[in-house]
Amino acid sequence: MTSETPHQALNVSRERSTQAVNGYVMLLLLLGAVGVIGLAAATQNGPLLVAAAIALLVITPGFYMLQPNQAAAIILFGAYLGTDRGTGLRWTWPWLVRKKVSVRANNLVSEILKVNDLRGNPIEIAAQVVWRVTDTAQALFDVDDYKAFADVQIEAGVRAIGSRYPYDDFTHAEVTLRGNHDEVGEELRQELMKRLATAGIAVDECGFTHLAYAPEIAGAMLRRQQAQAVVAARQTLVEGAVGMVEMALELLSQKNVVELDDERRAAMVSNLMVVLCGERDTQPVVNTGTLYQ
Structure with a gap:
């Protein structure tokens, strides 16, 4: 057998x-x-x-x-x-x-689905798909109901793509659902083309209409995004401040404006960093004596 x-x-x-x-x-x-x-x-x-x-x-x-x-x-x-x-x-x-x-184009907007992304975080995702029948024989004779078949396969395809990538990548080193709409949308179209080929259906266009963290983790992820944004802003600010301090010390040395020993140089660097990196305006203090008073 x-x-x-x-x-x-x-x-x-x-x-x-x-x-x-x-x-x-x-x-x-x-x-x-x-x-x-x-x-x-x-x-x-x-x-x-x-x-x-x-x-x-x-x-x-x-x-x-x-x-x-x-x-x-x-x-x-x-x-x-x-x-x-x-x-x-x-x-x-x-x-x-x-x-x-x-054989006209059909526009389908899927329901909002809850899916675990690549990192296991629950997310909400929905997609819009434009499809049409290209082979009438397959649509009528190879599946029982080609419209119901398309609905189920589109939902399955959206779930598969949603679990294949992370929602977001804070290191910006990989493809994500939120940051690579065009690339992920094209992969979703190819996935749906494979799934719907049995019914003689072609996919002309697709894309995400809803993409967000699930409500149970949305607050925590928002705080994480805010913290990452603050860290990134601080990093840029410190890098710029270090460059400005280095330029200031170099110009003072080149023009012989003032001679500073290591201790006074360190104090000046500290004061400049406070001025450049502080969140609030600094209050200047006028020194009428010497640098060592």
């Missing part, structure tokens, strides 16, 4: 075109059959009346209409014959079943 994988067991359908008749031509034939019936009734021609009536019964049920970006799969006793993508009034044999499928 040999075992088959799910992919081997699935009979993948492929769309093919079928030639339906222009409905306006058949409409003229229908009007002609009506005229023949009237003529046969007037002349009491029984065989002609029966033939015209049969033609009328055969032609009338075969009409259907297709709007732009709409297709109809033609089925004969359960067998798929092809897809008609023409527009306007169309006609086919009345014993053929026509299943209409919209």
Whole structure:
């Protein structure tokens, strides 16, 4: 005995075109059959009346209409014959079943989902996805309900991407959900394309509409972000202050403005750092004596 994988067991359908008749031509034939019936009734021609009536019964049920970006799969006793993508009034044999499928773009905004990101932090995430049917045969025959299939797969894809990256990276060394929208959005589109290929659905565009920490950790993460911002600002401030102090001491030495020993140089550095790095304005003290008083 040999075992088959799910992919081997699935009979993948492929769309093919079928030639339906222009409905306006058949409409003229229908009007002609009506005229023949009237003529046969007037002349009491029984065989002609029966033939015209049969033609009328055969032609009338075969009409259907297709709007732009709409297709109809033609089925004969359960067998798929092809897809008609023409527009306007169309006609086919009345014993053929026509299943209409919209190939227009669909816009779906997923519900807000709670997902654990790469670091295990609970986050809330939602996405907007623009999708459309590209293969009507796959959409109708390879899945039970292609719209419900798309909804479930989009939710699963959003969850997968949300758990694949951290929400934020305070070291700015890796890809994050918050800091790399375009890159993560493109990966989400590729993920959804793979998941929806079974149903003959293509994804044209997708992106996040909601992205935030879950309420239970939002306050703590906000304080962490604020602390990181304060540390980063202090680091930049100290780096700038050290450069200014170094420049001041160098200029004083080059221009021979004042000669300072190590102790007075250290005191000057300390005073300059306090002035440059302090959060409040400093109060100057005027020294009317010497530097050593």
